[in-house]
Amino acid sequence: MRQPADVELVAVTKRYGDTVAVDNISLKIAAGSYCCLLGPSGCGKTSTLRMIAGHETVTIGDILLGAENITDQAPAARGTAMMFQNYALFPHLNVRDNVAFSLKMRGVQRAERYAKADAMLKLVAMETYAERLPAQLSGGQQQRVALARALVTNPSILLLDEPLSALDPFLRIKVRAELKRLQRDLGISFIHVTHSQEEAMALADLVVVMSDGRIEQAGPPRQVFEAPRTEFVARFIGGHNIISVDGRKVSIRADRMRLVDAGAQPDTRTVVVRDVEYQGTSVLVGLAADDGDLTAVVPDRVFFGRPFAAGDTAAIAFDHADIHELAASA
Amino acid sequence: MRRDGRRGPAFWLLGGFFVLFVLFLYGPLSTIVLLSFQGPDGGLTFPMNGVSLNWFRNLFEKQAVGDFGGSFLRSLILGVMVMATTVAVSLLAGLAFRRRFRGATFLFYLAVASLIVPSILVSLGVGLGFQIAGVPPAWYSSAFGAQLTWTLPFGLLIMFAVFNRFNRSYEEAARDLGASSWQTFSNVVLPIILPSLIGVGLFGFTLSYDEFARTLMTAGTFNTLPLEIYGMTTNVTTPVLYALGTLTTLFSFLIILGVLATILVLRARRARRTAG
Numbered sequence: 001m002r003q004p005a006d007v008e009l010v011a012v013t014k015r016y017g018d019t020v021a022v023d024n025i026s027l028k029i030a031a032g033s034y035c036c037l038l039g040p041s042g043c044g045k046t047s048t049l050r051m052i053a054g055h056e057t058v059t060i061g062d063i064l065l066g067a068e069n070i071t072d073q074a075p076a077a078r079g080t081a082m083m084f085q086n087y088a089l090f091p092h093l094n095v096r097d098n099v100a101f102s103l104k105m106r107g108v109q110r111a112e113r114y115a116k117a118d119a120m121l122k123l124v125a126m127e128t129y130a131e132r133l134p135a136q137l138s139g140g141q142q143q144r145v146a147l148a149r150a151l152v153t154n155p156s157i158l159l160l161d162e163p164l165s166a167l168d169p170f171l172r173i174k175v176r177a178e179l180k181r182l183q184r185d186l187g188i189s190f191i192h193v194t195h196s197q198e199e200a201m202a203l204a205d206l207v208v209v210m211s212d213g214r215i216e217q218a219g220p221p222r223q224v225f226e227a228p229r230t231e232f233v234a235r236f237i238g239g240h241n242i243i244s245v246d247g248r249k250v251s252i253r254a255d256r257m258r259l260v261d262a263g264a265q266p267d268t269r270t271v272v273v274r275d276v277e278y279q280g281t282s283v284l285v286g287l288a289a290d291d292g293d294l295t296a297v298v299p300d301r302v303f304f305g306r307p308f309a310a311g312d313t314a315a316i317a318f319d320h321a322d323i324h325e326l327a328a329s330a
Numbered sequence: 331m332r333r334d335g336r337r338g339p340a341f342w343l344l345g346g347f348f349v350l351f352v353l354f355l356y357g358p359l360s361t362i363v364l365l366s367f368q369g370p371d372g373g374l375t376f377p378m379n380g381v382s383l384n385w386f387r388n389l390f391e392k393q394a395v396g397d398f399g400g401s402f403l404r405s406l407i408l409g410v411m412v413m414a415t416t417v418a419v420s421l422l423a424g425l426a427f428r429r430r431f432r433g434a435t436f437l438f439y440l441a442v443a444s445l446i447v448p449s450i451l452v453s454l455g456v457g458l459g460f461q462i463a464g465v466p467p468a469w470y471s472s473a474f475g476a477q478l479t480w481t482l483p484f485g486l487l488i489m490f491a492v493f494n495r496f497n498r499s500y501e502e503a504a505r506d507l508g509a510s511s512w513q514t515f516s517n518v519v520l521p522i523i524l525p526s527l528i529g530v531g532l533f534g535f536t537l538s539y540d541e542f543a544r545t546l547m548t549a550g551t552f553n554t555l556p557l558e559i560y561g562m563t564t565n566v567t568t569p570v571l572y573a574l575g576t577l578t579t580l581f582s583f584l585i586i587l588g589v590l591a592t593i594l595v596l597r598a599r600r601a602r603r604t605a606g
Contacts, residue, residue, distance in 0.1 A: 055506070081507075082503075082506045085499070086497075088503040090504075091522060104517075105508045149503075150506075
């Protein structure tokens with residue numbers, strides 16, 4: 001394996017004609033960390049990944065890998081490897097030849113490249129499928145082969161473009177855990193593009209929330225969840241309500257909202273219950289307030305101690321310590 | 331089919347149409363095949379006057395009119411020339427059109443315009459052009475060119491369809507794995523589109539092998555097979571013509587079988603590799 005290395009984006013901009021896809025972003029990803037680029041479609045996360053991979057030219061700015069400036073290097077020369085969204089396994093080659101492809105391109109002898117490919121297939125527990133064609137594999141199996149094919153190049157950084165989106169929800173959670181384990185075992189950085197905040201929170205050491213080509217917030221998942229920097233982050237990451245306090249917009253976690261009888265306490269806001277969703281350990285209550293819709297996540301014991309039904313009038317209360325101030329969007 | 335299991339009028343209407351179609355297609359063909367086995371004293375029409383291989387034997391003897399062997403060979407060589415050129419040029423053109431270049435749309439319409447121009451006019455124009463230039467028209471020059479005006483746009487259209495469906499991430503993956511442009515083309519793009527390329531080749535050959543109008547004014551002194559057969563229908567009065575028809579049909583079937591066999595062998599080789 002190559003040495004794990006830091007990745008650094010220095011004031012990177014990507015333009016397609018007049019459209020700005022990535023707008024002057026700077027980011028440092030420490031060696032050996034799991035980084036998730038998170039955001040809605042069109043936020044620039046995939047363009048960012050493709051620039052790191054070398055499949056997209058950088059309009060302005062630099063990309064550094066360790067001490068090396070890789071901005072203008074060919075994709076295969078920069079020590080990154082990419083796993084494509086639909087895996088892009090070569091349909092005419094069997095699993096072993098797919099994994100051995102990069103070695104063949106470098107002129108490695110057949111016996112040696114097959115030995116390396118088989119070792120890599122063993123790592124992803126696919127060694128018994130070496131003779132199959134990609135079309136004969138399930139989505140999860142194809143994903144592992146794609147992983148092996150990328151890792152056989154000994155990258156310092158593995159780039160994953162929505163690696164779980166082609167899998168069914170059950171498999172997604174299983175494969176997610178495998179990815180995290182693999183990243184820890186290999187000790188290299190994974191940069192993973194996703195639009196699922198749940199995926200990012202489960203996997204990442206560093207979550208980078210993007211919107212409109214800019215980085216809204218970058219930090220450990222717990223920090224991003226507990227202290228969303230902007231309204232966009234609070235809304236996108238989920239589990240937060242945006243309310244007005246003294247004319248300012250602030251965020252407050254949905255599970256820190258208390259649902260009480262209207263007029264029972266001072267300093268509450270009157271709301272109307274819109275819908276009630278039972279979720280096992282908690283109950284999700286949709287509320288209509290004067291300044292928009294709110295959500296309260298109430299522990300099951302508390303809720304069923306004083307249940308509310310749709311159409312009921314109630315009030316919400318919260319501690320001032322739970323109010324989180326937001327900055328204006330970048 | 332209706333729920334009660336009885337077939338409605340639409341089934342019988344469409345079924346009847348299909349039977350008529352098959353009759354139209356294979357009726358004349360089987361008549362010609364049957365009559366080619368006419369006895370030595372038989373004529374051009376039924377009834378059969380005995381059964382013999384006489385006319386097949388006759389076919390390979392010196393004819394009073396018509397030169398079957400020569401025209402067949404010319405058509406075969408011309409077909410292979412057209413096939414090879416069509417495959418090579420439409421592949422390269424298809425690759426070129428993947429990159430948007432200035433004037434691409436105009437060039438495309440210019441190329442496919444010859445599909446709309448009546449073929450006999452193309453033939454006339456090419457033949458005239460050669461005459462004016464003082465170059466005697468021949469099957470391997472003017473007729474070759476005239477046939478390409480037909481097969482190249484077709485080949486290009488097929489390559490458009492092929493590359494429209496082609497997933498670019500295969501090429502990006504290859505480049506990511508260290509393949510050069512040429513390695514990407516030869517190891518990834520070409521093997522994936524090979525079946526379509528075989529199709530383009532077969533198409534080019536077939537179009538050339540039975541082309542009549544575009545060859546009519548451009549073949550020069552020596553005829554291709556369709557021209558020869560046409561000439562013989564007005565001059566030959568024996569079933570030798572039917573024997574020729576039977577043999578060329580057989581030849582076409584052999585080509586199709588040959589291609590199918592090639593594809594099966596390719597698939598078997600892949601399966602063997604797959605099975606270890």
